[in-house]
Amino acid sequence: MVHNMTEEHGLDLSGGLEDVPVLCKALTSPTFKYSTDNVAGPGCSVDPSEVTLPGCSCLSCSCRADSCSCLQTFGQAYESIGRLLNINRPESGYSTPVFECNALCTCSDTCSNRVVQRGLQHRLEVFHTKSKGWGVRTMEEISRGMFVCEYAGEVISFAEAKRRQFDQRTEENNYIIAIREHAGTSSITETFVDPAQVGNVGRFLNHSCTPNLYMLPVRVHSVIPRLALFAGRDIHAQEELTFDYSGGYGTQPAAEAPSTVGLQRKQCHCGAMNCTRFLPLDLSILS
Template sequence: MTEERSVDLSGGLEDVPVLCEFSVFLQYSTDNVQGLGCSVDPSEVTLPGCSCISHSCHPETCSCLQTSGKAYDDTGRLLNLDGPESGYSSPVFECNALCTCSDTCTNRVVGRGLRLRLEVCRTKSKGWGVRTSEEIPRGTFVCEYAGEVISFTEATRRQLSQRAEENNYIIAVREHAGTGSVTETFVDPARAGNVGRFINHSCTPNLYMLPVRVHSAIPRLALFAGRCIHAQEELTFDYSGRYGAQKPVEALSGDGLKRKRCHCGSVNCARFLPLDLSILS
């Protein structure tokens, strides 16, 4: 009998190893990559940087913070922790590679990458999952949901060709800025992704997703702790973007679509994973 040895799923790309006891084929990427139909390279620095020379930026003088306001406290945790339950969140712009502030600036959180010890593991009924090896305080950045950034047309094609038994989920994020102005981002981690692609859906999640812009106008889909999370607890988020007191997504039936069953076990389980019907229209 051979002894299983944990390996670093990231292959050294993350500052903190992502442990996994099984070999998993994955083109690991710590950030989004350019996919079919995406005209912009998400890794290219396209946003301007601030000219702050202080250890940490201040809203009164920092151009990055003046764009969206201060999002994090001095420990790097989110300040507006009630926003997710309302169903809306304000945009977040972090300091980037062009900024002259310190690498430890409090407006550098998602851009600094993974800082927590996470493990990819097998679950009883959901296939792969992710658990934390340490306690995570509420509001802490956990990891990104990284993958290929693709167009609406490509997202539709991939969604329609996907089999019900395939464990992959294309995330669609829509940001509204004024009347009639909507920015759409589609991220598919099937071919390239990070540890976030193994995080399961739950109708009662402990993480929530927030679009954060660092180097590029294309947002990074950052996952934050919606509550205090205990060591060895499985990490989950609602694939529909819902969190907290928001109304659960109703399951559709009789529409002939390849709905994937939900096995989260929550009291308010909707029985099926969320499905973005607008992608299929």
């Protein structure tokens, strides 16, 4: 891909696709295709870019809960400034579904129910860490509850996720994230996203046992959720951005090892006081 030079004399990894450049000052940049949105991969039966959700008929700049069909159907998720209303993790361990206004809605692009779809709003930098490979840090302060970035990539089937895991070499990084959402008592929806070859800045985020971001599935135009990362607390400028690969809010990472025999756990280098010493491991894809 073609990288643009930024005024800070670094590479813009997004190649101008993001409204805010993704800075990388390393001498060599990672090889992958940058995409701001999820793309259909092997086994994906629904085009993530296709608008499949109904829209509201609001004519105001910002939708109101007493008159917007989107907010009445799915509930209000954001404050007027775009901050999540329900930041704290619920006792059940599951989050309330988030649905934003979409391309079929007649409200303004500045509607307060349009947050994740606006893309990056904060200046982020991809950098080399001391012991974890690539990482991402913020160049400015980010307030608790604010959207930071997506974890975008190829949306693939369970079978394809399993195949890729078995084909993966031990020294290779695992990027596949499995989102499991509970709808009712027995219905579970699974979404598998792999940004290894096609992805965005989210692919460089490291795990931490005490993270400052958390992942929440957000639906915009499609029934396929966007894996949105929000600030779990106030984050300072120059601080590395991390999330817990073991999830919460119904998210689970794919397995880290290519076989179920003699599993080789990868060490965790997050440095947190409660560090479990190993990256989370999900065996479900390998079963």
